[in-house]
Structures are given as structure tokens and as C-alpha cells.
Amino acid sequence: MGCMIGNQKTIDELSKRYPHIDLFMKVEQADILPHFLEERWTPISGAGCLDIEYMPNEGNDEEITVEPFLPTFATSTITSGKRTVLPMAITPKPGERIAHYPSKIEPAKASPTAWLPVILGCNKVCTYCIVPYRRGRERSRPVDELVTEANSLVARGAKELTLLGQTVEAYGLDLPGQPDLAHLMSQLSEIDGLERIRFMTSYPRHMTDSMIERMANLPKVCEHLNIPVQAGDDELLRRMKRGYTLDEYREKIRRVRELWPGITLSTDVIVGFCGETEQEFQHTLDLLKEIRFDVVHVAAYSVRPGTVAARWEDDIPLPEKKHRLHAVEELQATIALEINQQYLGKVEEVLVEEENSSHGRQQWKGRNRANKLVFFPQPDEGSCIQAGDLVKVQIERTTAWSLQGCTVAV
Template sequence: MTDEKIAGRGGYTVLTWGCQMNEDDSAQMALMLEGQGYTRAERVEDSAVILLNTCSVRAKPERKVYSKLGELRELKVANPDLVIGVCGCMAQKEAPEIRRRAPYVDLVVGTGQIDRIPALVDRVRDERMPVIATDLPDRKDRHDKPTPVRMMGGTEPKLKTFVSISYGCDKFCTFCIVPLTRGKERSRPADEIVMEVERLASLGTQQITLLGQTVNSYGKFLDEPCSFAHLLERLNAIEGIQRIRYTSPYPKDFNDDVIEAIATLPKVCEQVHMPVQVGDDELLKRMHRGYTLDQYRTIVNKLRAAAPDVALTTDLMLGFPGETHEQFENTMDFVRETRFDSAFMFAYSPREGTKAAVYEDQIPEAVKMERLSALIALQNEITEEINRSQVGNIYEVLVERRSPKDPNKWTGLNRQGKTINFPAGRDLVGQLVQVRAVKAHLWGFTGELLPAREERGIALTMAAA
């Protein structure tokens, strides 16, 4: 395609629901469209192409997508040349239903066909016919995406960004739709990931977050074996990268070498988000999670012994089919025992195509909400207690921007992934600074920036140690 043909092709909008992997997919979609001459639209109504990147993990995001499609119908009526596409997990799972409920959708693209989006958009515009592309790659395809666009050309520098290292999942938990929407587990070659991160570092990226459905099982089925811990070692050596995060590790694959990497590699942050789901062994077995609470406890104890400053967060799901009041109380007791720094908490939502969706002992919605409310109250209390106990601590903060609620303050995350807002008289974006926590909140801390001389004193003390 000539430069003349792709110049000035109009604006695009990418709307995103769901996980960090969806956010990374959306970033790739945007870069691919820009490579074909599209520009980011300032308003949705000014777009020539609108892509909805969707999630199917729970019912609520799907409802939001259909609601948004209803809003976009008026734009399509006013501009028949507008290309509307639905992408991602929901597109993979229910392409025919999307076309039935919203026949004005031009493009339905599953998770394994993201790299074809520019060509598929051109096909829609040329042929004036809807296109559905939902084939999933097999294991032999290794990974379902081309070399990321940001490795092959210019992209705007970002202080932090996501890097997908694997796709798909082989766990088949009875509540989870991901193996059906993203296919079999596939890892990207380590050399390719290293090249991508080196390029990101050269553009000014200081923090990367590695993504995978079960990120710590990375390396399986690769022609050139590489464990997750070894990948962390290689990325830790890249100049310019200051911080490495990752999500989400799976308890069954949390090996000692990963714990050692967290404890010894200076760029790997002391933050672990490890989903437990419930605090009852019988429910874990019914969920097909593949581990027991004692095995989970062992990992937690090893982590906290090797890295005492680690912040541990988790996913908790209440209302799984058959959950008794006693099993709910077991989860509450496990939360009290483990004392997570925070948790993502939600009620079980049946997903068509999963085993649990057809279990006959579904929990009434009112019971789910009552239990969830009690869990949220408990976890919030624990989070606030932990944060109050950390007031007075000095944290390294990577400054990201001005605080959106107070332009006189700057905001960033400490290594444990907690937000710290603090006043400063100068622009500190992109800098690593030392901040003392002076007030605790549920969301993090208000802090005070240490004077430069005090920061140097801390650095010298750490060096001497």
C-alpha cells in the first residue's frame, strides 16, 4: 500500500473493557491503525473506525458492550461508511449473537486475529460486507501475534507499559471462560521479549508489567526452554528499565526460583498478585484450581520470609455454586489469617460454556451480594490497618503525573504497588524519589518528599549495607 493511499484515512477510536492484556491488545490495535494512516480521534463521533475491545470474564462488561453498541447505532445511521468492530474475548465467544443483536457491526475479530485488524478493516471498506474472524491458533503456532508493532517503528514514549509474554491458558478452572476465548497456552520466545523491552527502554520506558493468563507458567512448549525466573533475570539486566512487575501468577506454578528472583533481582518489585479465589479446599477442588490452601500458605510464608516488604494481593470470588455458609466463613477466616494488602473481590458470574455454569446448586444473587458485602468490609478494614502500620516508612516512588484530584500534588506507586500522593514544587514525572508516608488511606498514602540531601543519605546507607 502506497504512502499516498494510506495518508489521511480518518480518525479511529478504541474502547477497552477488561484486563491488562486487553489494554495491551488495544495499544497494539491503535499502533497498527496509525501505521495504516489513521489518527486517534478526539471524539468518538469523529471516527472513521471504532473498535470495541471486549471482556467475557463476567456478565457486566458484556452488558456494557451491548449498551455501547446501541449508542453507536445512531452514528452508523448518520455515517454508513463508519466501520464498527467488536474485538477480543466477547467477540471470540459469541460472534453470531453480536451480529444478531447489532447487525450494523461490520467486523467481529477474535483474540487470535488481532494482527489482521488493518487488513480486515480495509476489506470491510472495500467490499461493503461484514467480516467475522475468530479462528484460534494451535499450540504449534507458539504465539498468536506478530512481532509487536512498537518494535518495528516509532511510538510515543511511555513511562510504563505492558508487555505480553504468553497467551491462552491450559488450567480449565470450572468457572473460567479464558481457555475458550484465548485458546491454548502459548509463550513468546524469550529473545523476542528481550528485544521488545530493550526497544521500550530506548524510548524512555522505565517500568514494564509482564502479562500472561498464568504468567509464571511462562516457557512451556518453547523450542528454546526458558523459565519465568530466567526471563526475569534477563529483563533485570536491561539498562534503562527501573521496575519489573507481572500479573497474574498462578499458585500451582509458583516455584522457589521465582521467589528467589523476587528477593534478589533489584528491578523486580516486591508486589505479588496471586489469586486464591476462595478459602476452602473443597471449593478449590470443585473449581479445578489444582492447589490446596496449605500449598498456598507455603508460598505466602516463603515469599514473606524471602522478601519481608512484599505486598500480597489476590482475587476472591464468593457465591460459587454449592458454596455453603460454612465455606463462606472459611474464606473469611482465611482472609483474616493471610492479611492481604488488598483484594479484587467479586461475586461468581456464570459463563456459558464453562462447567460451573450448568451446576444445579447455583447460589441466589441476594446471598452472593450479602456475602460479598461482608467480605469487602473485612478486607477494607485489613487494608486500612496494614497501611496505617506503614505510616512513617520511606518508599521509593516512580512519579507518574500530577494528582488528578489535587494539582499541587504529584502521584506515583511505591515498589509494593501502592499509590502515594505528595506535594512538590517542581516537575518530577519520570523520576524515582524518596517519599515518607505520613497519612494512610484505603487507596494508599499521602506522603512528604524527602529533601535531596536526605535522599542521598538514604542511598549511601543502603550502599554501605
């Protein structure tokens, strides 16, 4: 399941390469899996084994024909060995809503932090990205469906929900009445027991001042924004077809910082994109120094077959890509350390996620509202901490990647 799953031709090719895989499906087709299992396969022992309907002798390369009695699925006609049943691409007609996620399958227990996909697909056409071809156009899930799912996750133990979308601020543009992301957050904020709301990934042009102000005024919405820039040079952004200029990006960051005091920022950067000159790369480093993100996720460009950029020469040698990647990491480590040192002595609210043992020490791991990783030891006496607790931690040490301290209130 994932972005590699495309049309029937792609599925047939994948089927040849990975004959041991029984089912290929797109992410948004997750809801077909229970029906598929119910209707096409029956458990042998009730212990998780599946009955394979067709198992020819080894070496038998005969053509397999099966009556297509379920229109949702197509059957490979070229696979030898056990039969591989493949789903056809599901494309919603205009005005038609497809179910996105299984409604009957719910986890018995959610972790303290849970994902809530709110919008699927992407309408942008970044030249390096396969997502729009694989996941289709942007499709928002209705507010009431999301509130129901959020209630269910919170009832099972979730304290923090991260609202997910490739361009999450596009949420609602395709729904009747166009409820936006801030509206959805205000509805989710009503849920008792839900302590925090996060969201990702942001796309600069969809984020309006009104949206930022309303999100900033919702106490449960955490002050952290993941807003990929990808490159610090206008010509590179044009080749990537990101849909904004550097000045537009800078202006968005300026407005966010003005309207949402205390917000922390993370971004994504690609180095070594087709034709990236030394000077263009230097402009990316300059931008990182100028904006001073809290976190930078950096990746060396790699070709995604089927994209526009795949037709261009991938002309930056791998050693040079690695060199640029390390240059970004090194610069960002210095910036992040300086930013994190500002937390020394402060008391941070931390949502405890799990126990962690590293360097021979048993400790707890969680995050503050600004999405910084925080580590702290079990308090000496009495208080029993568990995952999902909100605790106050006084910060005593910092690195570029985390904060460490001791609990002052549980």
C-alpha cells in the same frame, strides 16, 4: 476483541446482536488487524474513514455471498446492512508459532508504566472461567521477541514493565530449553532505562522456590505478588477446580514470605459461587484474616455461558452475594489500613505516573515498589516533577487504599 469471541457459530451470533461491528477477533489475533485493514479496506480520505465494500439498500435482507479470497477471514452470510467480515478462528498446529501482536505498530510514546504480555492462554480448567475456551492453550512468546519489544517500550518512555499472563509463572514451559520467568526477568533487567519489573497473575503450583529466589535477587523486580486464591474452603476450591488445596496455597505463601522478605501480596476472591454455604464463605473470611493480604479484589460470582459451572444452579441470591461481597470489603479495609499504617514516617521510592486532582487538590500519583498507591503534592520550589520520575516520598498519612506524603528527594 476479547473472550466472547469463539468459533464461527459464536461470531455469527455476535454479528446478529451487534450488526454495527465490522470485525470480531480474538486477543491473540491482534496481528491480523493491520493486514485486514491493508488488504480488505482502503481509506477514503486518509483521515481514518474506511471504505465499506458492500452497502445494500435499507431493508434489503438478501443473502450476501463473497468469494473467500483471504483464508484468514470468513464472511457472514446473514447480515443485512453493511457487510460484516469476520475472522475464522486461528488455531496453531503443533510446533507452529502464531504471531501474537502487531510488529509494525508501535506507540509513538509509552506511558511510564507499560504492559508486556509474555504468555497467552491458559491450560487450567477452573469451572467458572471462559478464558481457556476463548484464548486457547498456554503459548509463550520467545525471550528475544520480548526483549526487543521491551527495549522499544523503554525507548519510548516506559520505566516500568508488567509482565502479563493468566498463569505467568508457566512462562517458557512450551519453549525450547524452557526458559522460565526468572530467566526472562534477568534478560529484561539488562535494559538500560528500565527501572522496574512487575508480573501478574500468579498461579501457586507453577511458582518454584528457585524461581522465587532468583526473582527476589533481581533488583529491578518489585516485591509484589498477585496470587489469586478465589476461595478459602477446600470443597469450594474443588468445585472451582482450582487445582490446589488450601494447605498447598498456605505453604506457597509461607515460602514466598520466607524467600522474599518484604513482599506484599494481593489476591482475588469470588463470593457466591454455586452452592457456597454460609460456612464455606466464613472459611474464606477466616483465610483473609489469617494471611492478611495487602489487597483483595473481590467479585460476586456471575455465570459465564459455556463454562462447566454454567451447567450448575446459580443458587446464591444476588442480595446474599452482595452481602458477602461487602463483608469481604469491610474486613479487608480493616486489614489493609493496619498494614498501611506501618508505612507512616517511612521514605518510599515512588515512580510518578500522572497528575491527579481530587478533593480540589492538585497532586501527583504514583506507586512504591510494593505497589501501594502514593499521592503527594508538587514540591514548593524549584524542582519540576514529571511522569516517569523516581522520587522519594516520606509517608505522612495512610488509608486502606493509599499512602500520602511529601517528597524529600527528587
